Amino acid sequence: MADAPGFELPLLLFAGFRTLIDDLHAELARQGHPDVRPAFGFAMQAIGGRGATASELGKRLGVSKQAAGKTVDRLEQLGYAERADDPDDARRKLVRLTPRGIDSLARSAAIFETLRANWVKELGADRVRALEADLRTMTGGGFRLDVAGWFAG
């Protein structure tokens, strides 16, 4: 059997990514978080449990502080994050996840475990481990969390 054409490799990788993210959000919606968009999950992950300022968030996501601020606006509006004044530095405003935001992150982590377990059941643990190892080799393991802007430019 001939090798697959080269252009299939990126499409397959994206299809895998997309399948996992779509499954995650379908299950999140079922568990009470129908408003979480993929972009929000990435942003909340970047905010983390200890909170972050808009500038820090921008650096972590690879976007400008202004763009990060807009994302925070959106998260605040949906009840997943809130802003609080920093008592030590009056310029800063600390963005923190609300209990609802933390809940969605915890559920996401659990769902990702389930989804990976599905892959293991389907492909076998060795193949999944090999797939992860190979991708780590080819990508250097540096995770960039910005997605939307990168594609459209």
Next chain:
Amino acid sequence: MADAPGFELPLLLFAGFRTLIDDLHAELARQGHPDVRPAFGFAMQAIGGRGATASELGKRLGVSKQAAGKTVDRLEQLGYAERADDPDDARRKLVRLTPRGIDSLARSAAIFETLRANWVKELGADRVRALEADLRTMTGGGFRLDVAGWFAG
């Protein structure tokens, strides 16, 4: 060694996709196509050698005909596509790739072969074939060509 946490799997898949697409566009830029954005490559692929109407393009990309029309505007503006009246149906306008558009597609195909060959050199042909086969298993092989809108919603 413990298994990787579940959330790494999608990040690794996306990192692999992104690495390939970034490498493609770096090389495309070197070969005289610095203006091609990832989204344009997908759109041109969807237009194909025989051309398409804006409505068809929208269906293939999974977006509205209006959004497809805007993408065509952009491709036209950059010299990668052109619109022509359909002699058989005065409502329709056929979008066709210009020679420059066709050139960028041909170069993309060649570059993807080179990139896959790099993966084979690094990982071995068996591992790359296994990776492709596993991803085909988990995704059903249905390629969706819309990317940008899906993520941000």
Next chain:
DNA sequence: TAAAGTCGTCAACATGGTTGTCGAATTCCA
């Protein structure tokens, strides 16, 4: 031939990215 459907476009809007600017607050250093 009249009604229904399709095609492309325009308009209005949402989202999310960019750069530039700015006042306020903090840090640095001579």
Next chain:
DNA sequence: TGGAATTCGACAACCATGTTGACGACTTTA
């Protein structure tokens, strides 16, 4: 210690891309 440099968050203007809704022009169909 006090002025200069830096940093933070916000505002504005702009671009790119998506959405719906509407509409005129043109088929297709009943």
